[in-house]
Amino acid sequence: MNAIVKNATFVAAASPVVFIVDDDRSVREALSALFRSVGLRVELYGSAMEFLNGRRSDAAGCLVLDVRLPGLSGLDFQTQLAASGIHLPIIFMTGHGDIPMSVRAMKAGAVDFLAKPFREQDMLDAVAAAIECDARRRRDSEALSSLKSMLSSLTPREREVLEHVTSGLMNKQIAALLGLSEITVKIHRGNLMRKMGARSLADLVRKAEALGIGAPSDLTMASHAQA
Structure with a gap:
C-alpha cells in the first residue's frame, strides 16, 4: 500500500480541489454538483484504492470521505494516508456513525464528521475550513523549506x-x-x-x-x- 501511495502521480494545479471518496455514485454526483455550484473543482473516486491509484491534482484541497467503503474502510484509509505522508484535511460522512467513530476520526486529525443526511451548508462550511487549513499548511511548509x-x-x-x-x-x-x-x-x-x-x-x-x-x-x- 505504501508503495502505491508514494508512487502516485500528482497533476499540478492552482485552484482548490475537493476529492470525494464514496462507493455510492448518487452521493458522489450530488456532492459534485454542490461543490461545483460554488466554483470548486471536484474529483470523484469510488474507493480508497481508486483514489490511491488515480492521477490527483497537487493543489490545496480536502478529502470528503465516507466511513464505510469497500475494502479499506474510511478510518483505516485515514490512518494509511497519514502514515504515507499525505496530509489532505479529511471530512468524514456516514449514515451509520457513532460516537467512537467520531472520536477516533477527530483525534486522528479529521476536520469534521458529518452524519448523513447533512445540511448542504454544513458541508460547504466544513469544506471551506478544510481548504483554508490545507492552504495554510502548504504556506507554512513552503516557508520552512525556504528557511532551511x-x-x-x-x-x-x-x-x-x-x-x-x-x-x-x-x-x-x-x-x-x-x-x-x-x-x-x-x-x-x-x-x-x-x-x-x-x-x-x-x-x-x-x-x-x-x-x-x-x-x-x-x-x-x-x-x-x-x-
Whole structure:
C-alpha cells in the first residue's frame, strides 16, 4: 500500500480541489454538483484504492470521505494516508456513525464528521475550513523549506554564531566561547543576518525558532550567570 501511495502521480494545479471518496455514485454526483455550484473543482473516486491509484491534482484541497467503503474502510484509509505522508484535511460522512467513530476520526486529525443526511451548508462550511487549513499548511511548509535553504547557506562558523546569538548571548560572550575577536563575531553575525534575510534580531530569533534553533544550552546558561 505504501508503495502505491508514494508512487502516485500528482497533476499540478492552482485552484482548490475537493476529492470525494464514496462507493455510492448518487452521493458522489450530488456532492459534485454542490461543490461545483460554488466554483470548486471536484474529483470523484469510488474507493480508497481508486483514489490511491488515480492521477490527483497537487493543489490545496480536502478529502470528503465516507466511513464505510469497500475494502479499506474510511478510518483505516485515514490512518494509511497519514502514515504515507499525505496530509489532505479529511471530512468524514456516514449514515451509520457513532460516537467512537467520531472520536477516533477527530483525534486522528479529521476536520469534521458529518452524519448523513447533512445540511448542504454544513458541508460547504466544513469544506471551506478544510481548504483554508490545507492552504495554510502548504504556506507554512513552503516557508520552512525556504528557511532551511537559507540555513544551509551558512558556513559552519556562521551557524555556531547563529545558535549563540539566538540563545541570548552578546557578541563579547560569543567571542569568548568561540575563541574569536569581537569584531570577527560581528562580521559573522552580519553575514548570517543577510543570508537568513533577517531584518532585525527579533526576526532572526523567530526564524531560528521555526527551525528549532535557539534553546539555551548549559554552556549558554553558565555564561549568562557569569556575565
